[in-house]
Amino acid sequence: MSKLFLSEPETPKTAIGVLLLNLGTPTAPTAQAVRPYLREFLSDQRVVELPHFLWQMILRGIILPVRGRKSAHAYSSIWQDNGSPLLIGTQALTTALAKIMPKGVITRFAMTYGQPSVANVLQEMKQQGVQYLLVLPLYPQYASSSSGAALDQVWRVMLRQRVQMAVRSITSFHADNNYIQTLASHIQTYWQKHGRGQYLLLSYHGIPQAQHLAGDEYVEHCTTTTRLLVAELGLKESEYRQAFQSRFGYAPWVGPSTQDLLVQLPQAGISSLDIVCPGFVTDCLETLEEINIRGRADFLAHGGKQFQYIPCLNSEHEWVEVLAPLIRQHLHGWQ
Ligand SMILES: C=CC1=C(C)c2cc3[nH]c(cc4nc(cc5[nH]c(cc1n2)c(C)c5CCC(=O)O)C(CCC(=O)O)=C4C)c(C)c3C=C
Ligand SMILES: [Fe+2]
Numbered sequence: 001m002s003k004l005f006l007s008e009p010e011t012p013k014t015a016i017g018v019l020l021l022n023l024g025t026p027t028a029p030t031a032q033a034v035r036p037y038l039r040e041f042l043s044d045q046r047v048v049e050l051p052h053f054l055w056q057m058i059l060r061g062i063i064l065p066v067r068g069r070k071s072a073h074a075y076s077s078i079w080q081d082n083g084s085p086l087l088i089g090t091q092a093l094t095t096a097l098a099k100i101m102p103k104g105v106i107t108r109f110a111m112t113y114g115q116p117s118v119a120n121v122l123q124e125m126k127q128q129g130v131q132y133l134l135v136l137p138l139y140p141q142y143a144s145s146s147s148g149a150a151l152d153q154v155w156r157v158m159l160r161q162r163v164q165m166a167v168r169s170i171t172s173f174h175a176d177n178n179y180i181q182t183l184a185s186h187i188q189t190y191w192q193k194h195g196r197g198q199y200l201l202l203s204y205h206g207i208p209q210a211q212h213l214a215g216d217e218y219v220e221h222c223t224t225t226t227r228l229l230v231a232e233l234g235l236k237e238s239e240y241r242q243a244f245q246s247r248f249g250y251a252p253w254v255g256p257s258t259q260d261l262l263v264q265l266p267q268a269g270i271s272s273l274d275i276v277c278p279g280f281v282t283d284c285l286e287t288l289e290e291i292n293i294r295g296r297a298d299f300l301a302h303g304g305k306q307f308q309y310i311p312c313l314n315s316e317h318e319w320v321e322v323l324a325p326l327i328r329q330h331l332h333g334w335q
């Protein structure tokens with residue numbers, strides 16, 4: 001048989017599948033496990049848009065040896081008994097969603113990089129008879145480097161299917177009413193329990209300035225989420241700021257930078273700060289270590305007195321309320 005195409009199962013192809021996609025994470029908090037994960041992630045030209053051979057030399061010669069060790073150390077500070085928070089959160093969310101999806105809908109998750117891979121999960125879904133597929137990257141705001149890269153993995157599989165699935169994708173939900181309201185009430189509940197700081201910093205993962213200038217809609221999406229969320233919370237302009245974190249490499253990234261603001265805000269008279277990361281579905285390295293460990297230490301070392309990190313929505317219950325109606329709406333006509 002031809003190796004050009006994947007094998008076709010003999011089961012009837014009538015089922016509906018929902019595939020949730022997240023970034024991926026190392027299998028252990030060690031340099032040996034972090035390096036192959038970073039190599040796959042950072043070799044994606046959606047993520048680093050440099051000429052392939054030049055970048056591979058820099059990546060393998062400089063970045064992986066140094067960053068592998070540094071990132072492993074960071075991962076070990078947030079690792080849980082049963083693994084990486086990103087994987088645990090994605091698994092829990094998928095299980096909760098699967099329970100409430102209409103009968104006959106198969107709900108699975110896969111990772112853009114590492115395991116479980118999109119290719120393997122889609123092949124399993126095909127064996128289960130999935131012919132109608134809805135794909136949902138777990139990033140509220142679309143970026144070519146996150147949602148775009150996740151969806152690429154699905155298109156790669158479609159290129160190899162003899163009988164292609166009917167595919168729909170949800171490319172973003174940055175302005176979705178349920179998402180905004182659930183996040184706003186999550187923040188309000190946090191404030192009721194822990195008290196409220198002087199200022200709210202909304203920190204999103206950044207992207208390179210060049211990708212923004214080339215037309216990526218990510219910053220616009222983040223700005224819309226911020227506008228809707230602060231309106232829902234009733235915040236005045238003097239009470240919040242949007243910023244971008246996780247800068248990588250030496251080229252300019254979109255700003256203002258979270259890291260710079262954490263140092264500058266105490267000098268501007270903000271001594272008690274609340275920080276929330278609306279671009280992350282589950283807490284992960286970038287929120288738990290970069291913000292809640294390193295960001296906290298920076299803010300307090302530069303004169304800040306109180307730093308409150310408001311966790312991501314995390315709870316399956318809250319996310320199910322956001323995602324279930326969104327998914328149902330996009331399954332319309334298939335059920
Ligand atoms: C929320 C959306 C994300 C965008 C947009 C994004 C772009 C982007 N990221 C890097 C480089 C790294 N990101 C890393 C971790 C990481 N990134 C996201 C999300 C987005 N990235 C998440 C959820 C995570 C956490 C993964 C986890 O296991 O918890 C890392 C690895 C960690 C480290 O070494 O610091 C890198 C590297 C670039 C270059 C980029 C846009 C071009
Ligand atoms: Fe909550």
Ligand SMILES: [Fe+2]
Nearest residue numbers: 023205246286
């Ligand atoms: Fe990232």
